[in-house]
Amino acid sequence: xxxxxxxxxxxxxxxxxxxxxxxxxxxxxxxxxxxxxxxxxxxxxxxxxxxxxxxxxxxxxxxxxxxxxxxxxxxxxxxxxxxxxxxxxxxxxxxxxxxxxxxxxxxxxxxxxxxxxxxxxxxxxxxxxxxxxxxxxxxxxxxxxxxxxxxxxxxxxxxxxxxxxxxxxxxxxxxxxxxxxxxxxxxxxxxxxxxxxxxxxxxxxxxxxxxxxxxxxxxxxxxxxxxxxxxxxxxxxxxxxxxxxxxxxx
Amino acid sequence: xxxxxxxxxxxxxxxxxxxxxxxxxxxxxxxxxxxxxxxxxxxxxxxxxxxxxxxxxxxxxxxxxxxxxxxxxxxxxxxxxxxxxxxxxxxxxxxxxxxxxxxxxxxxxxxxxxxxxxxxxxxxxxxxxxxxxxxxxxxxxxxxxxxxxxxxxxxxxxxxxxxxxxxxxxxxxxxxxxxxxxxxxxxxxxxxxxxxxxxxxxxxxxxxxxxxxxxxxxxxxxxxxxxxxxxxxxxxxxxxxxxxxxxxxxxxxxx
Numbered sequence: 337x338x339x340x341x342x343x344x345x346x347x348x349x350x351x352x353x354x355x356x357x358x359x360x361x362x363x364x365x366x367x368x369x370x371x372x373x374x375x376x377x378x379x380x381x382x383x384x385x386x387x388x389x390x391x392x393x394x395x396x397x398x399x400x401x402x403x404x405x406x407x408x409x410x411x412x413x414x415x416x417x418x419x420x421x422x423x424x425x426x427x428x429x430x431x432x433x434x435x436x437x438x439x440x441x442x443x444x445x446x447x448x449x450x451x452x453x454x455x456x457x458x459x460x461x462x463x464x465x466x467x468x469x470x471x472x473x474x475x476x477x478x479x480x481x482x483x484x485x486x487x488x489x490x491x492x493x494x495x496x497x498x499x500x501x502x503x504x505x506x507x508x509x510x511x512x513x514x515x516x517x518x519x520x521x522x523x524x525x526x527x528x529x530x531x532x533x534x535x536x537x538x539x540x541x542x543x544x545x546x547x548x549x550x551x552x553x554x555x556x557x558x559x560x561x562x563x564x565x566x567x568x569x570x571x572x573x574x575x576x577x578x579x580x581x582x583x584x585x586x
Numbered sequence: 587x588x589x590x591x592x593x594x595x596x597x598x599x600x601x602x603x604x605x606x607x608x609x610x611x612x613x614x615x616x617x618x619x620x621x622x623x624x625x626x627x628x629x630x631x632x633x634x635x636x637x638x639x640x641x642x643x644x645x646x647x648x649x650x651x652x653x654x655x656x657x658x659x660x661x662x663x664x665x666x667x668x669x670x671x672x673x674x675x676x677x678x679x680x681x682x683x684x685x686x687x688x689x690x691x692x693x694x695x696x697x698x699x700x701x702x703x704x705x706x707x708x709x710x711x712x713x714x715x716x717x718x719x720x721x722x723x724x725x726x727x728x729x730x731x732x733x734x735x736x737x738x739x740x741x742x743x744x745x746x747x748x749x750x751x752x753x754x755x756x757x758x759x760x761x762x763x764x765x766x767x768x769x770x771x772x773x774x775x776x777x778x779x780x781x782x783x784x785x786x787x788x789x790x791x792x793x794x795x796x797x798x799x800x801x802x803x804x805x806x807x808x809x810x811x812x813x814x815x816x817x818x819x820x821x822x823x824x825x826x827x828x829x830x831x832x833x834x835x836x837x838x839x840x841x
Contacts, residue, residue, distance in 0.1 A: 433746050454742050454743070454746050455742070455743050455746065455747060484738045484739065485737065485738065485739035486737055486739055487737045487738075510737055510739050510740060510759070511739075513743045513747070529747070532747065532748060532749055533746065533747065533748075535720060535748065536719035536720055536746070536748050537719050537720065537721065537722035537723075537825045537826065537829055538825070539722060539820060539823055539825045539826075540718070540719040540721075540722045540723055540724045540820055540823075540825065540826070541719050541746055543724045543726060543816050543817075543819065543820050544719060544724045544725060544726050544729075544745050544746060544816070545742075545746065546816070547724070547726040547729055547812065547813060547816040548726075548729060548733075548738070548741065548742050548745065550812065551729055551730060551733060551738075551809060551812065551813075552733065552738040552742075
């Protein structure tokens, strides 16, 4: 079994760790596969858990797509993007309340994972954001989730501006629920919130999340498939491939 | 036995109607009768009324459903959910602006009324939120309206996290629009705002409110019905009954 993603279940609280610290938890096709497997395991064999905490091993939460895998191989890039799209959908539709413990940089697809969590906590000087446009990439897979999270006006500003923001700015934008002063404050805040969420009625929370998913378009598969296709076609373009190659050499 | 005081009071200050939740000794907890009277008071507003202030008598705005009633009568929760849903639809669809004055706590069904208002005034000490999943109750009934007041993301956070937030945090996420320093300033400020709104040409105000409803998708009953059905589906569930029963068996004095 791949240990690129680990799952631990402790009563009502499950913990999923993105575990590729030597690559800042960048999303490779193998890592995406491991995350899918752990989430399937969670829904199939741990019915008692109703809160899921997602964090990253080491210093990063998730540095985004593994750029090495999206350069040169258009088919692999397409699989990566649809794999990310499917992962975000799977997280959103879990019958558990999902809390992102954003323990370090959450960039691009990594920030997309934060966005799709029901709640998220980070610290003030963390680095987060969607720098896709800076790399010639269209952040199509994360865009529908960001629109649902923060509203279309803010999402437009964030995605078209690109670049990175601090944890404090992520709170101001509504990407995270709570922002603690320093990294050292994160774990206690995450534990407090996870404990609080675990005290809620599991059936009530499941029903509430399911209704919210229905109201905000989270059950719409067509837009996500279309988004992954748009993103793949832009990634495959010669301009973007040249930008990415230059970036990898730098 | 003296007549029970009316659960809703209506006062007029010129063109402004002030509706008050009036069960101060029960923290203005909602009963089916209170919610029905609230709707009746809104529907009965005269043509001359140009703005509404919604407030609560006593120290809190509204503590939500009367949980003693939910505990004692299995029919109470469905009736309360239907009553709340009707009240929110009614206020959302009033042709005149609605200003909520949350000088004190607005919890669960009480906080739901804030999402039915156009403008919410609160203060930094007030505690607001929807902590009902703790009781095995889904706040879905209010999600359709709440997600149009704050973002979908913030709706998800507030609906799933059973914590209460301060007036400051409520203003940050857009659940409140004015956060004052002192509770006693809330009602006079809300009445002042209502007079200001009442001074605008009523046909333009009404047309704008209608348009906003349409843009929000709340001119139809669909989103309201969906949320109500989700909350009703859980009413009387073993989880809900056990958790509400535990409120009393533990000698909990929160309600």
